[in-house]
Amino acid sequence: MPEAAPAVDARAIAERIDSWRVRTDDALQRALDGCRDSEPRLLAAMRHAVLLGGKRMRPLLVHATAEAFGAAAGVADAPAAAVELVHAYSLVHDDLPAMDDDALRRGQPTVHVAFDEATAVLAGDALQTLAFSLLAATSAEATPVPPLTRLAMVEVLARASGAGGMCGGQALDLAATGNGSIRDVAALERLHALKTGALLRAAVALGALAAGVDTPTRARLDDFAAALGLAFQIRDDLLDVEGDRDTLGKTPGKDAAQDKATFPALLGLDASRARLETLALRMREALAPFGEAAAPLAELGRRAIERDH
Template identity: 50%
Template sequence: MLASTIQEYQLRVDTQLKQRFSTLEDTAPQLKAAMQYGALLGGKRIRPFLVYSVGQMFGVTLEKLDACAAAIECIHAYSLIHDDLPAMDDDALRRGQPTVHIAFDEATAILAGDALQTLAFEIVTEAVPGISSEQHIAMVRALAKASGYRGMCGGQAIDLASTDKQIDLKALTQLHNMKTGALISCAVELALIAANAPKDQYQTMMTFAHAVGLAFQVQDDILDIIATTEELGKPQGSDTESNKSTFPQLLGLQGAKDTAAQLIQEALSALAKLPYNSQLIADFARYIIERRI
């Protein structure tokens, strides 16, 4: 069921993205092509999956969640485009294909990332029946916080400043709670806002989200060691080559695996407190540390 639902939500959010791109005029065709290339290059669509699955668990219709799912994927795509730039991680391969600045050029890649970021906020403010103005404002705030200084961008800045330096576990955890975890947590938060979730259940689900977000990054660090370039869709060992601190480097490979497993157990314990059928989301949490991609 998990695999088929992941695929269903992948197709759904891709359809939503294609619909939004189709409304863009062809005044800057290369920019539009780069945006589409970066956003539709494939990928797991984990953040949209969380928007849809958490929202559904709380009884929200998929139609009410489409804008949030598309918006957060635009933010994620923009972050990957900029992350791959020569001034950042300087990667030439993403999801098994040339990165945007290789397929196009650096200037176009920068603009494509910028345009996807602003498109995300345009999408998340679309009028949706059953979603109030107050909810829209809360969604904008959540997305801005998760993707800006307090979240993804701040985490990336810390990451760049930490290259070629040894940082401790506390600093590494903070880095990835911001760079990776914030946007994963935001996916859950957007669904909770759409659901008008009660405060106690909101807090319980955010505990789940924080644990899953960090576990995702720990597993990414593990896969950078044990997976192949073909499995990853990007160069294997890139973190080591870039001389970045990782969880396996600080904890050892088995220690990192144990940490990821402990985080998922924390997430599952949070889910168990809710009076809903959370089986799909629990299976997804387990998948986070079982995946090879």
């Protein structure tokens, strides 16, 4: 358990979160600078995918968890950048014509539109391998954590990214699109626990590993992260119905147009909002024993539920 901390006001929390965002952007820039000898068009596509903004929710969760439990400065930089690189790769591939066929991401043309499909596939592949390279780096400066901890981080991110995590969830999503095959909440929650939730849970787990927390604490943090992952997806589904292109930075209304399995489609808007409130309570209860040390994690949970893009 983290030591009791003095009350932290909302402004101080926001400043800490902003500082982690800056650290993340700097770490991502350094990681891409390390690829400067790559083929120029490929590297440009990688930069396009990573450096044009984004909420940075996953790396922020890594930093917030690590700091809450006393990790030294810099320990969370590599895992935070790694999980964001995996997220970026997944978006590049998700936007492809073979997947969601989207032309807009973060208010900019998607990678396959700005470049071409082959380059987008390669850029996604390269971002994924770069993520694991960061975690496996052997220099203490690159990843100042013990080798066994780095190995555990690799395992956590690999499991969350693969067939039993994000990729598996995407496969379930593709299989359910256009046919109404998902007809109950449990099946829909399983889909999104893999597609969206797995990587968010991995982010919190990476922060916990960076701080060396004990098993019971990791279990409680995972409960928070599981609720957050589901809430994040429900909010995404609601925004696709209620949001606008300029605010979202991507094309709204595509879920309904493609007959995707979503919470509003299955439950309706009011029930989806009620489910969000239940998940918000679950997140607060999971973090309650950690007190003010977990205030930034609680704030990230609130932002996930209340965001407009």
